[in-house]
Amino acid sequence: MLGLPTVADRVAQTVGKETLDPLLEPIFHQDSYGYRPGRSALDAVAVVRERCWKYDWVVEFDISKFFDTMNHELLMRAVRKHCQIEWVLLFVERWLKAPMVNAEGKLVERTMGAPQGGVISPLLANLFLHYAFDRWVSENLPGVPTMGCCTVKSKSRRNWS
Secondary structure, eight states: OBOOOOHHHHHHHHHHHHHHHHHHGGGSOTTOOTTOTTOOHHHHHHHHHHHHTTOSOOOOOOOTTHHHHOOHHHHHHHHHHHOOOHHHHHHHHHHHHOOEEOTTSOEEOOOSOOOBTOSSHHHHHHHHHIIIIIHHHHHHOTTOOOOOSOOEEOTTOOEEO
16 A cells, blocks of 8 residues: 655655664665665676676565565564654654555555655565575575675666566
């Protein structure tokens, strides 16, 4: 479900994102390219091109409805691990739980996920995937090179993960 924040929420989420970015950016996997400052889809494609000559296999996957299904409790645990700024914690939790208005104009309670379209949602998704994927692969499959959590959208609208 696409979630479009109000102008006031968009400004507030930008402030929250700008506050969290320096706290979270250093922990992310070196090969994570999705929604990262100073990294682009073309950077990710260049690394994939280089690595395709070194390995004769690749695993590609797409997490269906990922933004809609992130666990709020696990996500907030990760946010609290890296940020102890009370107002940031308060607002991140509020943004995650803010109800949405459906096509009929009725409020729909959010019990999981982060709204696609929210300014801070991609950063929160990267944090969630840092623990759910990047760290897990690094700890359990240490010899497997990864591209980290990476969503690369080409002009043809295909997703490369």
